[in-house]
Amino acid sequence: MVVVMKRDATEADIERVSEKVREAGGEAFVSRGAVHTIIGLVGDTASFMGLGLDNFPGVDHLIQVGKPYKMVARALHPQPTTVKVGPAAVGRETFTIIAGPCAVESDEQALAAARGAKAAGATILRGGAYKPRTSPYSFQGLGERGLEILARCREDTGLPVVTEVMEPRDVELVASWADALQVGTRNMQNFALLKEVGATSKPVLLKRGFSATVEEWLMAAEYVAQRGNSEIILCERGIRTFETATRNTLDLGGMVVAQQESHLPVIVDPSHAMGHRELVAPMARAAIAAGADGVMIDVHHDPGEALCDGPQALTPGDLLELSKDLNALALALGRQLV
Numbered sequence: 001m002v003v004v005m006k007r008d009a010t011e012a013d014i015e016r017v018s019e020k021v022r023e024a025g026g027e028a029f030v031s032r033g034a035v036h037t038i039i040g041l042v043g044d045t046a047s048f049m050g051l052g053l054d055n056f057p058g059v060d061h062l063i064q065v066g067k068p069y070k071m072v073a074r075a076l077h078p079q080p081t082t083v084k085v086g087p088a089a090v091g092r093e094t095f096t097i098i099a100g101p102c103a104v105e106s107d108e109q110a111l112a113a114a115r116g117a118k119a120a121g122a123t124i125l126r127g128g129a130y131k132p133r134t135s136p137y138s139f140q141g142l143g144e145r146g147l148e149i150l151a152r153c154r155e156d157t158g159l160p161v162v163t164e165v166m167e168p169r170d171v172e173l174v175a176s177w178a179d180a181l182q183v184g185t186r187n188m189q190n191f192a193l194l195k196e197v198g199a200t201s202k203p204v205l206l207k208r209g210f211s212a213t214v215e216e217w218l219m220a221a222e223y224v225a226q227r228g229n230s231e232i233i234l235c236e237r238g239i240r241t242f243e244t245a246t247r248n249t250l251d252l253g254g255m256v257v258a259q260q261e262s263h264l265p266v267i268v269d270p271s272h273a274m275g276h277r278e279l280v281a282p283m284a285r286a287a288i289a290a291g292a293d294g295v296m297i298d299v300h301h302d303p304g305e306a307l308c309d310g311p312q313a314l315t316p317g318d319l320l321e322l323s324k325d326l327n328a329l330a331l332a333l334g335r336q337l338v
Helices: 013-021 045-049 108-119 144-157 169-176 191-198 214-226 252-261 270-274 279-291 315-333
Strands: 002-005 025-030 036-043 059-062 083-085 088-090 094-100 124-126 159-162 181-185 205-209 232-236 267-268 294-298
Touching: 002 088, 013 036, 013 094, 013 232, 013 279, 025 214, 045 214, 083 232, 088 094, 094 315, 108 124, 108 144, 124 252, 144 159, 159 169, 169 181, 169 191, 181 191, 191 214, 191 315, 205 214, 214 232, 214 252, 232 252, 232 270, 252 267, 252 279, 267 279, 270 294, 279 294, 294 315
Parallel strands: 094 124, 094 294, 124 159, 159 181, 181 205, 205 232, 232 267, 267 294
Antiparallel strands: 002 036, 002 059, 025 036, 083 088
Protein backbone atom coordinates (compact mmCIF):
# COMPACT_ATOMS: atom_id res chain seq x y z
CA MET A 1 0.00 0.00 0.00
CA VAL A 2 1.10 3.57 -0.69
CA VAL A 3 -0.05 6.71 1.15
CA VAL A 4 0.00 9.83 -1.02
CA MET A 5 0.30 13.00 1.06
CA LYS A 6 -1.17 16.39 0.16
CA ARG A 7 1.08 19.10 -1.23
CA ASP A 8 0.83 21.09 1.99
CA ALA A 9 1.39 18.12 4.31
CA THR A 10 3.78 18.93 7.15
CA GLU A 11 6.63 16.84 8.50
CA ALA A 12 4.46 16.20 11.55
CA ASP A 13 1.69 14.83 9.29
CA ILE A 14 4.17 12.50 7.59
CA GLU A 15 5.64 11.29 10.86
CA ARG A 16 2.14 10.71 12.31
CA VAL A 17 1.30 8.32 9.47
CA SER A 18 4.68 6.58 9.69
CA GLU A 19 4.42 6.13 13.44
CA LYS A 20 0.92 4.66 13.17
CA VAL A 21 2.13 2.13 10.61
CA ARG A 22 5.07 1.14 12.80
CA GLU A 23 2.71 0.68 15.75
CA ALA A 24 0.74 -1.76 13.58
CA GLY A 25 3.89 -3.81 13.00
CA GLY A 26 4.67 -2.46 9.52
CA GLU A 27 7.42 -0.40 7.95
CA ALA A 28 7.01 3.04 6.37
CA PHE A 29 9.39 4.36 3.69
CA VAL A 30 9.09 8.04 2.82
CA SER A 31 9.87 9.35 -0.66
CA ARG A 32 9.72 13.10 -1.29
CA GLY A 33 8.93 14.06 -4.86
CA ALA A 34 8.70 17.42 -6.63
CA VAL A 35 4.94 17.59 -6.06
CA HIS A 36 3.87 14.95 -3.54
CA THR A 37 5.44 13.04 -0.70
CA ILE A 38 4.53 9.38 -0.74
CA ILE A 39 4.88 6.76 1.98
CA GLY A 40 5.34 3.14 0.96
CA LEU A 41 3.93 0.68 3.49
CA VAL A 42 5.40 -2.80 3.91
CA GLY A 43 3.54 -5.34 6.01
CA ASP A 44 0.00 -6.63 6.48
CA THR A 45 -2.18 -4.57 4.10
CA ALA A 46 -5.36 -5.68 5.86
CA SER A 47 -4.15 -4.23 9.16
CA PHE A 48 -3.22 -0.97 7.43
CA MET A 49 -6.74 -0.68 5.99
CA GLY A 50 -8.14 -0.67 9.52
CA LEU A 51 -6.03 2.29 10.64
CA GLY A 52 -8.14 4.93 8.92
CA LEU A 53 -5.07 6.52 7.37
CA ASP A 54 -7.13 8.24 4.68
CA ASN A 55 -8.61 10.44 7.44
CA PHE A 56 -5.28 11.51 8.88
CA PRO A 57 -4.26 15.17 8.53
CA GLY A 58 -2.21 15.76 5.40
CA VAL A 59 -3.22 12.51 3.68
CA ASP A 60 -4.57 12.90 0.14
CA HIS A 61 -5.41 9.30 -0.73
CA LEU A 62 -4.33 5.66 -0.45
CA ILE A 63 -3.31 3.34 -3.27
CA GLN A 64 -3.32 -0.44 -3.03
CA VAL A 65 -0.53 -1.84 -5.15
CA GLY A 66 -0.61 -5.51 -6.10
CA LYS A 67 2.94 -5.61 -7.42
CA PRO A 68 5.95 -6.44 -5.24
CA TYR A 69 7.42 -3.11 -6.36
CA LYS A 70 5.21 -0.39 -4.90
CA MET A 71 7.05 2.91 -5.20
CA VAL A 72 7.99 2.52 -8.88
CA ALA A 73 4.75 0.87 -10.02
CA ARG A 74 2.60 2.52 -12.69
CA ALA A 75 -0.37 2.41 -10.27
CA LEU A 76 1.35 5.02 -8.12
CA HIS A 77 1.92 7.45 -11.01
CA PRO A 78 -0.47 6.86 -13.91
CA GLN A 79 1.36 9.63 -15.76
CA PRO A 80 4.99 8.84 -16.66
CA THR A 81 7.70 10.56 -14.64
CA THR A 82 10.24 12.92 -16.22
CA VAL A 83 13.64 12.91 -14.54
CA LYS A 84 15.80 16.04 -14.59
CA VAL A 85 19.56 15.67 -14.91
CA GLY A 86 20.96 19.16 -14.51
CA PRO A 87 19.34 21.23 -17.29
CA ALA A 88 18.45 18.07 -19.28
CA ALA A 89 15.33 15.92 -18.97
CA VAL A 90 14.56 12.26 -19.67
CA GLY A 91 10.92 11.28 -20.16
CA ARG A 92 8.19 10.08 -22.52
CA GLU A 93 7.53 13.36 -24.29
CA THR A 94 11.03 13.66 -25.71
CA PHE A 95 13.87 11.43 -26.88
CA THR A 96 17.20 11.99 -25.14
CA ILE A 97 20.68 11.18 -26.41
CA ILE A 98 23.25 10.42 -23.72
CA ALA A 99 26.73 10.01 -25.19
CA GLY A 100 30.41 10.05 -24.30
CA PRO A 101 33.41 7.80 -23.67
CA CYS A 102 32.87 4.41 -22.11
CA ALA A 103 35.96 5.12 -20.01
CA VAL A 104 37.71 8.40 -19.32
CA GLU A 105 41.32 7.97 -20.43
CA SER A 106 42.70 11.52 -20.61
CA ASP A 107 41.66 15.17 -20.81
CA GLU A 108 42.09 15.22 -24.58
CA GLN A 109 40.20 11.98 -25.24
CA ALA A 110 37.29 12.84 -22.94
CA LEU A 111 36.98 16.40 -24.24
CA ALA A 112 36.97 15.24 -27.87
CA ALA A 113 34.16 12.80 -27.08
CA ALA A 114 32.22 15.40 -25.08
CA ARG A 115 32.44 17.99 -27.84
CA GLY A 116 31.41 15.38 -30.39
CA ALA A 117 28.44 14.40 -28.24
CA LYS A 118 27.38 18.02 -27.88
CA ALA A 119 27.67 18.64 -31.65
CA ALA A 120 25.47 15.61 -32.33
CA GLY A 121 22.69 16.85 -30.07
CA ALA A 122 23.38 14.86 -26.92
CA THR A 123 22.10 16.61 -23.80
CA ILE A 124 23.82 14.42 -21.19
CA LEU A 125 27.47 13.34 -21.11
CA ARG A 126 28.30 9.79 -19.99
CA GLY A 127 31.80 8.71 -19.02
CA GLY A 128 33.33 6.11 -16.75
CA ALA A 129 35.81 7.18 -14.10
CA TYR A 130 35.52 3.79 -12.37
CA LYS A 131 35.27 0.72 -14.62
CA PRO A 132 34.16 -2.73 -13.42
CA ARG A 133 35.98 -5.13 -15.75
CA THR A 134 35.76 -8.89 -16.15
CA SER A 135 39.56 -9.16 -16.06
CA PRO A 136 41.51 -7.63 -13.16
CA TYR A 137 44.26 -6.83 -15.67
CA SER A 138 42.04 -4.61 -17.83
CA PHE A 139 41.93 -0.81 -17.52
CA GLN A 140 40.00 0.00 -14.34
CA GLY A 141 39.49 3.73 -14.87
CA LEU A 142 41.22 6.83 -13.51
CA GLY A 143 39.11 7.12 -10.37
CA GLU A 144 38.87 10.60 -8.86
CA ARG A 145 41.09 12.05 -11.58
CA GLY A 146 38.51 10.81 -14.09
CA LEU A 147 35.79 12.63 -12.16
CA GLU A 148 37.81 15.83 -12.35
CA ILE A 149 38.19 15.41 -16.12
CA LEU A 150 34.45 14.89 -16.52
CA ALA A 151 33.83 18.07 -14.54
CA ARG A 152 36.10 19.99 -16.92
CA CYS A 153 34.18 18.50 -19.87
CA ARG A 154 30.93 19.72 -18.30
CA GLU A 155 32.40 23.20 -17.89
CA ASP A 156 33.51 23.22 -21.54
CA THR A 157 30.31 21.84 -23.12
CA GLY A 158 27.57 22.63 -20.61
CA LEU A 159 26.49 18.98 -20.61
CA PRO A 160 25.52 17.45 -17.25
CA VAL A 161 27.48 14.32 -16.34
CA VAL A 162 26.35 10.79 -15.48
CA THR A 163 29.03 8.39 -14.26
CA GLU A 164 29.12 5.01 -12.58
CA VAL A 165 29.60 4.43 -8.89
CA MET A 166 30.68 0.94 -7.86
CA GLU A 167 30.88 0.89 -4.07
CA PRO A 168 28.79 2.38 -1.26
CA ARG A 169 31.87 4.07 0.20
CA ASP A 170 32.38 6.01 -3.06
CA VAL A 171 28.83 7.38 -3.38
CA GLU A 172 29.48 10.64 -1.53
CA LEU A 173 32.62 11.35 -3.57
CA VAL A 174 31.05 10.57 -6.96
CA ALA A 175 27.91 12.51 -6.08
CA SER A 176 30.03 15.57 -5.29
CA TRP A 177 31.29 15.61 -8.91
CA ALA A 178 28.49 14.11 -11.02
CA ASP A 179 24.97 15.28 -11.91
CA ALA A 180 23.62 11.71 -11.93
CA LEU A 181 24.84 8.38 -10.56
CA GLN A 182 24.93 5.26 -12.68
CA VAL A 183 24.54 1.78 -11.19
CA GLY A 184 25.95 -0.68 -13.70
CA THR A 185 24.72 -4.09 -14.76
CA ARG A 186 27.11 -5.93 -12.41
CA ASN A 187 25.85 -3.93 -9.43
CA MET A 188 22.11 -4.00 -10.16
CA GLN A 189 21.59 -6.28 -7.15
CA ASN A 190 24.26 -4.72 -4.95
CA PHE A 191 21.62 -3.83 -2.39
CA ALA A 192 23.96 -1.89 -0.10
CA LEU A 193 24.90 0.33 -3.07
CA LEU A 194 21.25 0.75 -4.12
CA LYS A 195 20.34 1.91 -0.62
CA GLU A 196 23.25 4.35 -0.54
CA VAL A 197 22.42 6.01 -3.89
CA GLY A 198 18.78 6.05 -2.80
CA ALA A 199 19.76 8.24 0.13
CA THR A 200 21.25 10.91 -2.15
CA SER A 201 19.47 13.72 -3.97
CA LYS A 202 21.12 12.87 -7.30
CA PRO A 203 19.20 11.13 -10.11
CA VAL A 204 20.10 7.45 -10.53
CA LEU A 205 20.55 5.68 -13.88
CA LEU A 206 19.95 2.00 -13.15
CA LYS A 207 21.13 -0.51 -15.74
CA ARG A 208 19.42 -3.88 -16.01
CA GLY A 209 21.56 -6.79 -14.90
CA PHE A 210 22.55 -8.96 -17.84
CA SER A 211 20.92 -11.99 -16.18
CA ALA A 212 18.01 -10.16 -14.54
CA THR A 213 14.30 -10.44 -15.25
CA VAL A 214 12.25 -7.28 -15.69
CA GLU A 215 10.72 -7.82 -12.24
CA GLU A 216 14.15 -8.11 -10.63
CA TRP A 217 15.18 -4.93 -12.41
CA LEU A 218 12.15 -3.07 -11.09
CA MET A 219 12.72 -4.46 -7.61
CA ALA A 220 16.25 -3.04 -7.74
CA ALA A 221 14.71 0.35 -8.60
CA GLU A 222 12.39 -0.15 -5.62
CA TYR A 223 15.42 -0.32 -3.31
CA VAL A 224 16.46 3.14 -4.54
CA ALA A 225 12.96 4.64 -4.36
CA GLN A 226 12.32 3.13 -0.94
CA ARG A 227 15.18 5.18 0.49
CA GLY A 228 13.53 8.40 -0.69
CA ASN A 229 14.98 8.91 -4.16
CA SER A 230 12.37 8.50 -6.90
CA GLU A 231 14.50 10.22 -9.60
CA ILE A 232 15.38 6.99 -11.39
CA ILE A 233 16.11 6.30 -15.06
CA LEU A 234 16.00 2.65 -16.12
CA CYS A 235 18.44 1.47 -18.80
CA GLU A 236 18.03 -1.69 -20.89
CA ARG A 237 21.57 -2.71 -21.92
CA GLY A 238 21.10 -6.22 -23.22
CA ILE A 239 20.79 -9.57 -21.46
CA ARG A 240 22.81 -12.77 -21.62
CA THR A 241 21.30 -15.47 -23.84
CA PHE A 242 22.64 -18.38 -25.89
CA GLU A 243 23.33 -16.08 -28.86
CA THR A 244 27.02 -15.29 -29.48
CA ALA A 245 26.80 -13.20 -32.67
CA THR A 246 26.28 -10.11 -30.51
CA ARG A 247 27.78 -9.22 -27.16
CA ASN A 248 24.37 -9.47 -25.50
CA THR A 249 20.74 -9.67 -26.67
CA LEU A 250 18.99 -6.29 -26.69
CA ASP A 251 15.60 -6.91 -25.10
CA LEU A 252 13.36 -4.20 -26.53
CA GLY A 253 10.33 -6.21 -25.43
CA GLY A 254 11.57 -6.02 -21.85
CA MET A 255 12.06 -2.29 -22.29
CA VAL A 256 8.40 -1.89 -23.27
CA VAL A 257 7.25 -4.07 -20.36
CA ALA A 258 9.28 -1.90 -17.95
CA GLN A 259 7.53 1.19 -19.35
CA GLN A 260 4.13 -0.41 -18.92
CA GLU A 261 4.81 -1.65 -15.40
CA SER A 262 6.56 1.47 -14.10
CA HIS A 263 6.17 5.23 -14.26
CA LEU A 264 9.94 5.64 -14.65
CA PRO A 265 11.63 6.64 -17.94
CA VAL A 266 13.40 3.80 -19.76
CA ILE A 267 16.36 4.28 -22.09
CA VAL A 268 18.40 1.82 -24.17
CA ASP A 269 22.17 1.26 -24.39
CA PRO A 270 22.74 -0.34 -27.82
CA SER A 271 26.52 0.02 -27.49
CA HIS A 272 26.92 -2.45 -24.64
CA ALA A 273 24.11 -4.64 -25.91
CA MET A 274 25.58 -5.22 -29.36
CA GLY A 275 29.32 -4.87 -28.83
CA HIS A 276 29.94 -4.03 -32.51
CA ARG A 277 29.78 -0.45 -33.79
CA GLU A 278 28.10 -1.41 -37.08
CA LEU A 279 25.12 -2.74 -35.07
CA VAL A 280 24.74 0.23 -32.75
CA ALA A 281 22.95 2.61 -35.13
CA PRO A 282 20.35 0.05 -36.34
CA MET A 283 19.45 -0.85 -32.75
CA ALA A 284 19.32 2.82 -31.70
CA ARG A 285 16.83 3.41 -34.50
CA ALA A 286 14.88 0.34 -33.37
CA ALA A 287 14.85 1.68 -29.81
CA ILE A 288 13.17 4.96 -30.73
CA ALA A 289 10.71 3.10 -32.96
CA ALA A 290 9.81 0.84 -30.01
CA GLY A 291 9.15 3.89 -27.79
CA ALA A 292 12.33 4.15 -25.74
CA ASP A 293 12.83 7.44 -23.91
CA GLY A 294 16.44 7.78 -25.02
CA VAL A 295 19.67 6.04 -25.92
CA MET A 296 23.13 5.89 -24.39
CA ILE A 297 25.96 5.72 -26.93
CA ASP A 298 29.71 5.13 -26.53
CA VAL A 299 31.88 7.70 -28.36
CA HIS A 300 35.65 7.71 -28.97
CA HIS A 301 37.69 9.82 -31.38
CA ASP A 302 39.94 6.83 -32.16
CA PRO A 303 38.12 3.58 -31.27
CA GLY A 304 41.08 1.45 -32.34
CA GLU A 305 43.13 2.95 -29.51
CA ALA A 306 40.39 2.90 -26.84
CA LEU A 307 41.36 1.34 -23.51
CA CYS A 308 37.81 0.04 -22.98
CA ASP A 309 35.17 -1.29 -25.41
CA GLY A 310 36.68 0.21 -28.55
CA PRO A 311 34.91 -2.22 -30.93
CA GLN A 312 31.50 -0.79 -29.97
CA ALA A 313 32.40 2.92 -29.88
CA LEU A 314 31.18 5.35 -32.54
CA THR A 315 33.33 8.23 -33.73
CA PRO A 316 31.91 11.74 -33.27
CA GLY A 317 31.15 11.75 -37.02
CA ASP A 318 29.27 8.44 -36.73
CA LEU A 319 27.23 9.84 -33.84
CA LEU A 320 26.36 12.96 -35.83
CA GLU A 321 24.99 10.83 -38.69
CA LEU A 322 23.03 8.67 -36.26
CA SER A 323 21.49 11.73 -34.59
CA LYS A 324 20.18 12.88 -37.98
CA ASP A 325 18.42 9.52 -38.40
CA LEU A 326 17.02 9.68 -34.87
CA ASN A 327 15.76 13.21 -35.42
CA ALA A 328 13.93 12.13 -38.59
CA LEU A 329 12.37 9.20 -36.76
CA ALA A 330 11.40 11.38 -33.81
CA LEU A 331 9.58 13.80 -36.14
CA ALA A 332 7.78 10.90 -37.85
CA LEU A 333 6.68 9.54 -34.48
CA GLY A 334 5.54 12.92 -33.17
CA ARG A 335 8.33 13.19 -30.61
CA GLN A 336 10.97 15.80 -29.98
CA LEU A 337 14.68 14.98 -30.01
CA VAL A 338 16.49 16.71 -27.15
